[in-house]
Amino acid sequence: METSLNYTKVSALMGLYRIKVKSGMSENFFDQLLMLVHDMLPENNVLPKSTDEMKKFLKVFGFGYDLIxxxxxxxxxxxxxxxxxxxxxxxxxxxxxxxxxxxxxxxxxxxxxxRYFPIKDRFKRMYRSKRLAEELRWHFTNATEDGTMRHPVDSLTWLQVNDKWPEFAAEARNLRLGLSTDGMNPFSIQNTKYSTWPILLVNYNMAPTKCMKAENMMLTMLIPGPTAPSNNINVYLQPLIDDLKDLWSEGMEIYDAFLKERFTLKAMLLWSITDLHKDWLLSTL
Ligand SMILES: [Zn+2]
Known part of the structure; x- marks a missing residue:
């Protein structure tokens, strides 16, 4: 059997971990799932066999989380x-x-x-990958020529951003992000006691086929249940918004493995897919 070219270790784990989070699967069941998938893969595969092993790996890899x-x-x-x-x-x-x-x-x-998975280290890590650093420039040269909408790069919002903040727009590597809740309605009631509400950041710099892949849908937060904090979701988003504000106003200096140089990365939150308090989010940026 060939090695899977579709999944890196990180993207496979993030994909599996999202299923755990969405379904409210216990650690015990998740251990069993990891073990099974591990056994299905070729013998020398690198997929962790337990939740503990997975957590350790993700932490080392910059996917650790802060408990707040x-x-x-x-x-x-x-x-x-x-x-x-x-x-x-x-x-x-x-x-x-x-x-x-x-x-x-x-x-x-x-x-x-x-649980907050800090975003700054993960952006640094993305640009240390030559392949990702190149893919993150996709939007810059790929706007539509026939007026069809294939990607947010063809949207009015995208053009308005370019108009309003030309300096930001001139740097192809600056990130344009969106907030999502992983396809779940944040205002519906879940009954499970341990339900959590995942908040994802979608990265729109890449081609449409890559944008929605597991590794580019960054799990950034797990908001505790049992019900969605519909009125107070802003309270929970604060750590993420603080980091986004920094990245918008100051930016951070990082290394680009594709162009082999350091540069100041900035990021902007374009919109939230669920329109989850969007006005508030944009007004704070
Ligand atoms: Zn209180």
């Missing part, structure tokens, strides 16, 4: 000025979980946790 405690009523995140508080400054709710039977507070065990 959240108010159980979704008012605030315990970060920045609230980092050391043990109760929410708005609703006064405790930061810690309560034992269901005794009602006792379990100090140190957070009631709610947001």
């Amino acid at each position: 405690h959240a108010c159980k009523n979704d008012c605030i995140l315990f970060r920045k000025e609230y980092e050391d508080l043990v109760s929410c400054p708005r609703c006064k709710g405790s930061r810690w979980e309560r034992d269901k039977h005794t009602g006792e507070e379990k100090k140190g065990i957070p009631a709610k946790v947001l």
